Amino acid sequence: MKIYSVAEVTGYLRELLETDSLLADLWISGEVSNLSESAAGHLYFTLKDEASQLRCVLFRRGRLALPLESGVAVVAHGRISIYEVAGTLQFYVDLVQPEGIGILHLEFERLKAKLEEEGLFDVARKRGLPPFPRRIGVVTSPTGAVFSDIANIISRRYPLVELVLSLTPVQGDGASEGIVQAFEALNETEGIDLVILARGGGSLEELWAFNEERVARAIFSSKAPVISGVGHDTDFTIADFVADLRAPTPSAAAELAVPHRSELESRIQSHRRSLVATLLAEISQRRSGVDYTVSRLKSLSPDVDRYRQHIEELTKLASMRLGSFLAINREKVRSQQMQLSALSPIATLSRGYAQVQHSTTREIVSRIAQVQRGDAIAVRVSDGQFKGKVTGLRKGLQAWMSNFPSKKR
Amino acid sequence: MDEQLSFEEALNRLEKIVQTLEAGGLTLEEALSLFEEGMHLAKICSERLDTAELKISQLQTAFEEAIENKGESPC
Numbered sequence: 001m002k003i004y005s006v007a008e009v010t011g012y013l014r015e016l017l018e019t020d021s022l023l024a025d026l027w028i029s030g031e032v033s034n035l036s037e038s039a040a041g042h043l044y045f046t047l048k049d050e051a052s053q054l055r056c057v058l059f060r061r062g063r064l065a066l067p068l069e070s071g072v073a074v075v076a077h078g079r080i081s082i083y084e085v086a087g088t089l090q091f092y093v094d095l096v097q098p099e100g101i102g103i104l105h106l107e108f109e110r111l112k113a114k115l116e117e118e119g120l121f122d123v124a125r126k127r128g129l130p131p132f133p134r135r136i137g138v139v140t141s142p143t144g145a146v147f148s149d150i151a152n153i154i155s156r157r158y159p160l161v162e163l164v165l166s167l168t169p170v171q172g173d174g175a176s177e178g179i180v181q182a183f184e185a186l187n188e189t190e191g192i193d194l195v196i197l198a199r200g201g202g203s204l205e206e207l208w209a210f211n212e213e214r215v216a217r218a219i220f221s222s223k224a225p226v227i228s229g230v231g232h233d234t235d236f237t238i239a240d241f242v243a244d245l246r247a248p249t250p251s252a253a254a255e256l257a258v259p260h261r262s263e264l265e266s267r268i269q270s271h272r273r274s275l276v277a278t279l280l281a282e283i284s285q286r287r288s289g290v291d292y293t294v295s296r297l298k299s300l301s302p303d304v305d306r307y308r309q310h311i312e313e314l315t316k317l318a319s320m321r322l323g324s325f326l327a328i329n330r331e332k333v334r335s336q337q338m339q340l341s342a343l344s345p346i347a348t349l350s351r352g353y354a355q356v357q358h359s360t361t362r363e364i365v366s367r368i369a370q371v372q373r374g375d376a377i378a379v380r381v382s383d384g385q386f387k388g389k390v391t392g393l394r395k396g397l398q399a400w401m402s403n404f405p406s407k408k409r
Numbered sequence: 410m411d412e413q414l415s416f417e418e419a420l421n422r423l424e425k426i427v428q429t430l431e432a433g434g435l436t437l438e439e440a441l442s443l444f445e446e447g448m449h450l451a452k453i454c455s456e457r458l459d460t461a462e463l464k465i466s467q468l469q470t471a472f473e474e475a476i477e478n479k480g481e482s483p484c
Contacts, residue, residue: 181470
């Protein structure tokens, strides 16, 4: 025997309680009482029925599906442990639902909330489907028409595919384990680029495997993107929320998995038309390019004519300018010639004046003192000369003026 | 031209050729050779669709072994 400390006993109890799988994950129904809230926002309350009561704590208010108040009948999910400080047994609640909901619904809502919080349903992590899958894994049961429906649809729509069947029971004990193994087998298979998880319609109980956590995690960790097609359009399973794409039925999953050959054929046909159209356009573009070049060449010839005409005009203008330049200068030359001739002695002589030269001294006689009576002189007139002799002298301008009898007064 | 192209590869190449042709800026020789390749790819795509047959294989899972051993369906 041994004497234990209080802490040793409460610690031992805690270990016992927390290793019990039932107490680690259970639903308890009861009425809420003694509700209080701590400063930190934790809710403390008691769940009770006619016979007994249980202390409860809810750390996260976010999990509340209804406003909690004393007197309300609820079903709470959580784990049982011991609060060692006070030595009290406590129910650590993580989810509270109103009373009156079936256990499967409760479990569904609980797992949905939990996985949603973990991010398994995040839209951001949904993977795109391959546009042209080559090897499609199919996780379904060997019984029923589901697989042959899928095979028929895919064969009709897009037969360029290999379906890789990974069989599993889809309801009852072992269904969730089988689905997990079927996914594992596909993960180990080369080249699977898409997985269809399918099951025909059934009751909530029959579809239950698709609401189990390990199936959800198997879908989440599938290497290839997953399309779920479980039950009918109105059935929503946890598997649908985790899958990369939810199809309302197995047949719809098959349709969403592959393109339709008639769409592809019309796509190919439209590509053919585009090829022809663009090539024709290329050719006609070049033809009009050639046409344009030719027309440009043609349009260049009149240009040459225009330049030629321009050159002619310029030449004409130049010769005109040159002509008037010459005329002007000719005129100048003429007037200068006239000026020149006005200054020449010949012109003076022709007006009746004469040049007298002393025959001995050869001086041009311009003053009376240059000559003596009897001197020989040469007289030059406009058209010749003659010789003479000085016969008389008279000094003074008066004597010269008297030689012009007509002007005599 | 590669006859071993998958349908997807052939279709992708075909779409790329159509885009390249539509973008223009090619020599006539380039355009002609792309046109020929594109028409050939379109033919390959159509033939692949016409002649393909769905293949089905089955993985060996624990469940399937159980069926074979017991000779009965657990469902």
